[in-house]
Amino acid sequence: MANQPAKFSPRVFSGIQPSGQLHLGNYLGAIKRWVTMQEEDFETLFCVVDLHAITVWQDPDHLTHAIRELTAALIASGISPEKSILFNQSMVHEHAELAWIFNCVARVGWMDRMTQWKDKAGKNAEKQSLGLYAYPALMAADILIYHATHVPVGDDQKQHVELTRDIAAKFNHDYKVDFFPMTTPVIEGPGMRVMNLRDGTRKMSKSGESDMERINMTDDAETIARKFKRSRTDAEPLPSEAAGLKDRPEAKNLVDIYSALADVGVDQVLAEYGGQGWGTFKPALAELAVSKIAPISDEMARMMADPGEIDNQLRKGAARASAIAAPILARTYEIVGLVR
Numbered sequence: 001m002a003n004q005p006a007k008f009s010p011r012v013f014s015g016i017q018p019s020g021q022l023h024l025g026n027y028l029g030a031i032k033r034w035v036t037m038q039e040e041d042f043e044t045l046f047c048v049v050d051l052h053a054i055t056v057w058q059d060p061d062h063l064t065h066a067i068r069e070l071t072a073a074l075i076a077s078g079i080s081p082e083k084s085i086l087f088n089q090s091m092v093h094e095h096a097e098l099a100w101i102f103n104c105v106a107r108v109g110w111m112d113r114m115t116q117w118k119d120k121a122g123k124n125a126e127k128q129s130l131g132l133y134a135y136p137a138l139m140a141a142d143i144l145i146y147h148a149t150h151v152p153v154g155d156d157q158k159q160h161v162e163l164t165r166d167i168a169a170k171f172n173h174d175y176k177v178d179f180f181p182m183t184t185p186v187i188e189g190p191g192m193r194v195m196n197l198r199d200g201t202r203k204m205s206k207s208g209e210s211d212m213e214r215i216n217m218t219d220d221a222e223t224i225a226r227k228f229k230r231s232r233t234d235a236e237p238l239p240s241e242a243a244g245l246k247d248r249p250e251a252k253n254l255v256d257i258y259s260a261l262a263d264v265g266v267d268q269v270l271a272e273y274g275g276q277g278w279g280t281f282k283p284a285l286a287e288l289a290v291s292k293i294a295p296i297s298d299e300m301a302r303m304m305a306d307p308g309e310i311d312n313q314l315r316k317g318a319a320r321a322s323a324i325a326a327p328i329l330a331r332t333y334e335i336v337g338l339v340r
């Protein structure tokens, strides 16, 4: 926080999209570290970014379900609606309003340079929604409407947090204020990058063609065991040291997953399993995964039986979020010169 004026107290914001299947990669890569940050000396805000989800078409009933299911997953994984502020983005209208201001601050050239946009839009940029293009400005608004100082994100979102800093700096400069903080992306941490079970060089994702590529948080024990059993590996046994995982992406991924689920170091996993074959390791991994995932999916199912209660939790979180966001938006409008 050395580069931060004292007026910005440590505040964590992060978001996750309610689209597609929630999988082990989301849990180990994002949610688990959010829970860790919640226990530290930060004020924490966690947001189900439904307005980001609709930058590509979402079936309305499916979207409603996905928002609730993700909320249930976050709570079931240990995000406390009391300790943290947990809400969905569309319930706090200040996000969208600040995003408009930022659309007028950010430059078209900045958006053109976003690698995620280039990857997603590809050759079909003309057919994408304007929202998908402007998505990083909304993300900047998510963060800056709370003057958030720290944003835990995966590597793929780092560029968007850097853009957030550029937007904050240009706003501060253009209006001669020191109003928005320079947010720090938090890339390191207990989180990890979980790879695809069929191809250890690709990230586990909700949009992969085959369901066998990922472990969904709603998979039952049998499915989890089958997916690990059929997961791609090489013919070598497990090495006894981490260095032996070099150039073995699939092997490394399974060991990393074990290590993250068990909360022990890779060396410790290999001390136990080094020299053993996959026929021993995969069932052990499956059993460990089931023991961690089943309580979460059971709790999710219990919560999903009462969607009204989930919505209540989101509303309460949104009211707390608005209490922070409203004065910041009001001051922003004043700085810009809008008559209120």
Ligand code: TRP
Pocket: 013, 014, 015, 016, 017, 049, 052, 138, 139, 142, 143, 151, 152, 153, 157, 160
């Ligand atoms: N763009 C992020 C993703 O796809 C989600 C997100 C939206 C986000 N707003 C955010 C993450 C603000 C961190 C902070 O993963």
